[in-house]
Amino acid sequence: MRKGILSIGAAAAALSFGLTACGGESGDTTAQGAGASSSAPAAKPGKIGVILPDSKSSARWETADRKYLKEAFDAAGVQSDIQNAQGDKTAFQTIADQMITNGATVLVIVNLDSGTGKAVLDKAKSQGVATIDYDRLTLGGSASYYVSFDNTKVGTLQGEGLAKCLTDNKADKPIIAELNGSPTDNNATLFKNGYDGVLKPKYDSGEYKKGPDQSVPDWDNAQAGTIFEQMLTQEPKIGGVLAANDGLGNAAIAVLKKQKLNGKVPVTGQDATVQGLQNILAGDQCMTVYKAIKKEADATSQLAIALAKGEKPAATATVKDTQSGRDVPAVLLDPQPIYFDNVKDVVADGFVAKDELCTGDFADKCAKAGIS
Known part of the structure; x- marks a missing residue:
């Protein structure tokens, strides 16, 4: 990290x-001109x-x-x-x-x-x-x-992160749901290009099974929850969720909690938000991407x-x-991938404050994650 x-x-x-x-080149040009111009006050920005x-x-x-x-x-x-x-x-x-x-x-x-x-x-x-x-x-x-x-790399890290978490969970031919960002956001397209580059070969080989795949208009978290609930109804045996950011990931986690599946189904994210990091500390989210x-x-x-x-x-x-x-x-x-064992690096970098992250029940989890 x-x-x-x-x-x-x-x-x-x-x-x-x-x-x-x-800026130096601009100054050199001025210096070569008339003496009066070299001492003229700089224009107001x-x-x-x-x-x-x-x-x-x-x-x-x-x-x-x-x-x-x-x-x-x-x-x-x-x-x-x-x-x-x-x-x-x-x-x-x-x-x-x-x-x-x-x-x-x-x-x-x-x-x-x-x-x-x-x-x-x-x-x-x-x-x-x-x-x-x-x-x-x-x-x-x-x-x-x-x-x-590098937004394609962000997606690649998410795909690699989900694969790592599925390996850690010893998942056997898991069904993967993709909860993509807004279809009007070019970044969402780049993220998907990145993680599909990791996941598609696994679908093709039969290592993973491709499940529901849907974009979330305007990155709206409430809509993401509704969409994922429909996904889970359509395919109750979803074994992994590629969520394009922490907000979408949290929406999926809220649905998984209702079915007591949180922590059992790896979920990705992005942005290293306080909520996303707390979900990682709790074991409900497997990783995020820190920018x-x-x-x-x-x-x-x-x-x-x-x-x-x-x-x-x-x-x-x-x-x-x-x-x-x-x-x-x-x-x-x-961008950088973040898992439980390096959440501390986001805090050390000053992006998230310990006092904000390690509140209430998260104090012990922070200590276990080496956040001091």
Whole structure:
């Protein structure tokens, strides 16, 4: 885990180097000009607008992303406006329009779907506003940059995690249910590509049996519970659940608890939320995927701040927009698998506080997991 965290830091450092180098080149050009221009005061940075998607699909958007982005912008002395669309596509577009009208020179978005996101990005571009796709790539969009994790790898880790837990449980030809993310979220597609890459060969060989496979609109946890309840009614002998994030995983666990199957049927997750980690400590969830949100937010804020200052920062990679064919400048960070024996690393990294995680009955479980 430590090695993984260091690799994330290295990616952020690489981005920081790119920004520094770019800024240095700008300074060198000025120094070669007239003497008067070299002592001219720097232009005041522009304003940065950020639109988060919702607060119910995952706690991270309000508890982590907002906090880390705001701290970075404030530390740099750059004015910012961070709002949450709460899953409303009309509100998403209205917020974007207001931010542009109110003088945003950089717009950072987490799209609700590619159609809405593209409309917002295209309008911003037409107004001369620089744009960043944060966490989710807008297919067919025009974002100047994209910052996220390697989302196919996230899915691969989930598939490998479920396989590990099934092996530990000595499961014999288990029936696997797949509870996928929103069909309008490109990340959900990438996650599924990753875990299906692990699971399909096992289906083909007969090691596992493919069971119900369904996407959850808008990552809605309540709908996920209903969908999984129907899955379990359809196939009572489900032996493993590939849930695309901790919220969907918890919805499945709640249904399994009603049937006294929790802990007997491995369930995956993603985001290393307090709830997800507590489910792991309790033995109800077999693993989650930790994405160091602060590193993602820091990489994004560095790009946004540079753009607000009129710089053209360098990215560390590109990703292919499968709809437009465009290579989008990108920063991709490494995700990490989390099981019972390394939950402590998420706490040590400062992402989750011990006092919040190890409450009540979880105090003893934390101690057993080495969380001190």
